[in-house]
Amino acid sequence: MKTLLTSAAITACAFAASAQTVGFSQIGSESGWRAAETTLTRQQAEERGIDLRFSDAQQRQENQIAAIRSFVAQGVDAILLAPVVATGWDSVLEEAQEAEIPVVLLDRRVDSSDDLYLTAVGSDLVHEGSVAGQWLVDNKPEGTCRVVELQGTTGSSPAIDRATGFRNAIEGNADIEIVRSQTGDFTRTGGKEVMESFLQAEAGNEICALYAHNDDMALGAIQAIKEAGMDPGDDILIVSIDAVPDIFQAMADGDANATVELTPNMAGPAFDALEAYWADGTEPEKFIQTESKLYTQSDDPMAEYEARKDLGY
Ligand code: AHR
Numbered sequence: 001m002k003t004l005l006t007s008a009a010i011t012a013c014a015f016a017a018s019a020q021t022v023g024f025s026q027i028g029s030e031s032g033w034r035a036a037e038t039t040l041t042r043q044q045a046e047e048r049g050i051d052l053r054f055s056d057a058q059q060r061q062e063n064q065i066a067a068i069r070s071f072v073a074q075g076v077d078a079i080l081l082a083p084v085v086a087t088g089w090d091s092v093l094e095e096a097q098e099a100e101i102p103v104v105l106l107d108r109r110v111d112s113s114d115d116l117y118l119t120a121v122g123s124d125l126v127h128e129g130s131v132a133g134q135w136l137v138d139n140k141p142e143g144t145c146r147v148v149e150l151q152g153t154t155g156s157s158p159a160i161d162r163a164t165g166f167r168n169a170i171e172g173n174a175d176i177e178i179v180r181s182q183t184g185d186f187t188r189t190g191g192k193e194v195m196e197s198f199l200q201a202e203a204g205n206e207i208c209a210l211y212a213h214n215d216d217m218a219l220g221a222i223q224a225i226k227e228a229g230m231d232p233g234d235d236i237l238i239v240s241i242d243a244v245p246d247i248f249q250a251m252a253d254g255d256a257n258a259t260v261e262l263t264p265n266m267a268g269p270a271f272d273a274l275e276a277y278w279a280d281g282t283e284p285e286k287f288i289q290t291e292s293k294l295y296t297q298s299d300d301p302m303a304e305y306e307a308r309k310d311l312g313y
Contacts, residue, residue: 020278021051022271023071024080027108028059030153030186031216032244032313036264037107039312041080044267048275059153059185061085065092072099078118078274080267082106085155093117102277106266109157119273119284121266123292125158128260129165129213131294132239135258136209137173139237145208148198149181150191150221152213159183162213162241179207184217191217195224212240215247215259222255233257233297243295245308251301261293264311 022045029035038054045052053076055067061084071079072095079096081103083089093116096103105120114120136147149166152159163181170176180198184190191212198207210225210232212218218240225232232238233255240247243261250256273284295304 019049019051020077020274021053021074022078022080022274023053023055023067023074023076025055025057025064025067025071025082027057027064027082027084029056030059031188031214031242032246033214033216033242033262033264034186036244036311036313037082037266040265041106041267043312044265044271048271050271057084059084061088068092068096068103072096072101075099076101077278079103080106080270081117082266083108083110083157084153086111086157086160087155090116102274104270104274106270107158107262109161114286118277119270119286119288121270121273121288121290123262123290125161126165126168128158128241128262128292129162129167130169131165131260131292132162132211132241132258133166133169135239135294135296136176136211136237137170139257140176140208143175145176146179146202146206147176147209147211148195148202148207149178150184150194150210150212150217151181152183152186152217154183154185156186158241159213166211178211179205184212184220186214186216188216188220191220192224193220195221196228199224199228207236209237209239212238215240215242215244215256218256218259219246219250222250226255243293243304243308244313245305245311246313248295248301248305248308251295251297252305254297256297258294258296261291261295263290264313266290 057063102118222232238256239258276282
């Protein structure tokens with residue numbers, strides 16, 4: 001959709017010939033997926049001649065808010081924000097808007113008005129959870145299935161939406177029950193520690209499946225299940241989200257069952273939208289959706305591992 005040029009876009013057009021400067025407030029490096037997103041964002045910027053200013057928030061919203069304020073003070077041409085949590089962004093987004101700096105959200109969402117950002121690039125996070133839940137509905141063994149859930153970072157949009165989607169999918173299946181749910185903060189160590197506590201608390205009770213909001217937590221949990229003398233992927237079904245190389249290795253080994261892909265290349269569509277905006281003020285749709293694909297053990301996991309292993313995960 002083309003609109004009349006805002007003064008920000010006119011300013012941007014005037015500078016279109018010179019290298020654009022983009023500030024990127026990244027959450028941190030909690031998972032393999034996050035590392036790949038950072039790598040691909042740097043690569044995309046380099047390929048397009050964009051000067052990328054990178055800030056690692058180490059999981060803290062206050063660091064992200066400080067980074068955005070610093071980018072505004074530097075007068076960057078745009079800001080990429082991967083928001084650690086969904087709430088609390090209004091003021092700083094208003095500051096960027098007052099400075100006429102377009103903000104693009106990457107992979108996670110915020111609860112602010114969409115007037116405060118140019119666009120958001122990401123997957124349908126509720127759908128991802130539904131795909132994982134539907135896989136379990138279709139593949140669980142006969143009888144009651146007691147599920148444990150490793151949630152992502154508390155208050156983050158993927159943790160909220162992936163929990164909702166999974167519950168939507170299993171609703172109406174009275175024999176599937178979520179018996180324990182706790183955050184593992186999207187990390188491998190968090191997944192292992194919380195799974196250990198689940199196994200202890202459920203000693204003597206059968207756990208049919210683990211649903212993890214990302215692969216890294218699933219991989220940590222797989223370790224915990226093995227150390228407890230059980231067979232992940234068989235005694236306990238494992239379904240998670242991201243499609244990082246290591247989960248394909250685990251699938252090839254029979255230790256994991258299914259994953260839902262989240263592409264780490266959010267920057268490609270984000271820079272495409274920004275370049276169009278800088279060129280002539282073209283306003284993108286408010287949500288640019290990336291694909292979510294289910295992979296199982298029957299999808300040649302070693303080939304998927306090989307295809308991804310050098311992509312910066
Ligand atoms: O926001 C996307 C999520 O953040 C990924 O699924 C997870 O691995 C990362 O930490």
